[in-house]
Amino acid sequence: MSAGDGLHVLVTGASGFIGRHVVAQLQREGHRVSAVDRVAHPDPEVPTVVGDLLDAEVRERAVVPGVDAVVHLAAITSVLGSIEQPALVHATNVETTAGLLELARQHGVGAFVLASTNAVVGDVGTGTITEALPLAPLTPYGATKAAAEMLLHGYAGSFGLRAPMLRLTNVYxxxxxxxxxxxxxxxxxxxxxxxxxxxxxxxxxxxLVHVADVARAMAMAVAGWPTGPVIIGGAxxxxxxxxxxxxxxxxxxxxxxxxxxxxxxxxxxxxVDVGRARGLGFEAGxxxxxxxxxxxxxxxxxxxxxxxxxxxxxx
Ligand SMILES: NC(=O)c1ccc[n+]([C@@H]2O[C@H](COP(=O)([O-])OP(=O)(O)OC[C@H]3O[C@@H](n4cnc5c(N)ncnc54)[C@H](O)[C@@H]3O)[C@@H](O)[C@H]2O)c1
Missing domain, CATH: 3.90.25.10 (UDP-galactose 4-epimerase, domain 1)
Known part of the structure; x- marks a missing residue:
């Protein structure tokens, strides 16, 4: 796959902060974008399934035959919220990911890109964070993202899905x-x-990494990044x-x-060490x-x- 091939890309959480930029970036690169979110997308031209991804029927209406790639952004993103409501965060961030992956497998989706976080590695003191560090999250939020990454690995390993996981730093x-x-x-x-x-x-x-840079990285990941974690940080x-x-x-x-x-x-x-992203041709600008x-x-x-x-x- 390469950018501009006009892929059909489904973006979950498309109405959120990062999602709106990812949708616009994918459209600029010539892809056909559809969306799923609890909230309608501000651009009425973007076909959106409005509903809660916890609902299997909503997932089924979103991941349909013909979808080439999924960019999975929908999640509960609050760290403190995850401490207050760990079970809800698990359901939202892990179970919906499993449900979406299963539909992706059934419909032969080629690529599944996850918005992950460096919180999956926990406290590294003053050390530099790399993709090689063991997963040791300190909060339910970090744990759900680590679990989602593992689900992606399993589906990539067994079913040939390409599954890049972008570990974003603080996006603004x-x-x-x-x-x-x-x-x-x-x-x-x-x-x-x-x-x-x-x-x-x-x-x-x-x-800190700018949301326009994150959107570019997501589009590059859709186009061809391999399975595995990639840290996306600022310059x-x-x-x-x-x-x-x-x-x-x-x-x-x-x-x-x-x-x-x-x-x-x-x-x-x-x-963070952004060497792997650089090796894939990405530089925050x-x-x-x-x-x-x-x-x-x-x-x-x-x-x-x-x-x-x-x-x-x-x-
Ligand atoms: N913003 C950051 O600094 C940052 C850093 C690391 C990772 N991330 C990840 O990036 C992704 C996007 O983050 P954001 O900052 O755009 O968050 P956001 O809260 O602005 O957007 C999330 C979107 O997902 C939707 N959503 C949440 N749960 C849903 C559900 N059950 N069903 C349907 N839609 C649902 C929300 O309505 C919202 O539009 C998240 O997965 C987050 O964990 C963000």
């Missing part, structure tokens, strides 16, 4: 007003005259203090930072200043996420 960019990760918190603070909390001295490193990591400084520069707001003690379980560093500018230009502080989403994400 336009359309994230409903999210509660660190960049939208900063932008919300800038928009409302508020501040942010910074854990510890703010010198902990974080990896370099930044300290929390650097990210705050960029947000102040871009928004022109003071965004006061209150230093609070580091929380238990807070990762001292998230630094967006600088932090450009990326935060794009997120700010479109930022809607009134966007309402689920209570779980608001409560759940970590900086």
């Amino acid at each position: 960019g336009p359309g994230m007003g409903h999210k509660d990760s660190f960049v939208p918190r900063l932008l919300r603070a800038a928009a409302t005259g508020g501040g942010v909390q910074v854990f510890g001295d703010g010198e902990q490193r974080r990896d 370099r990591s930044y300290t929390v203090n650097e990210i705050v400084a960029v947000a102040r520069e871009v928004t022109g707001a003071p965004i006061p930072a209150e230093r609070v003690p580091a929380r238990a379980g807070e990762m001292p560093a998230v630094v 967006t600088t932090l200043v450009e990326g935060v500018r794009s997120a700010w230009a479109d930022f809607d502080p009134a966007a309402v996420g689920s209570a779980q989403e608001r409560a759940g994400a970590r900086p």
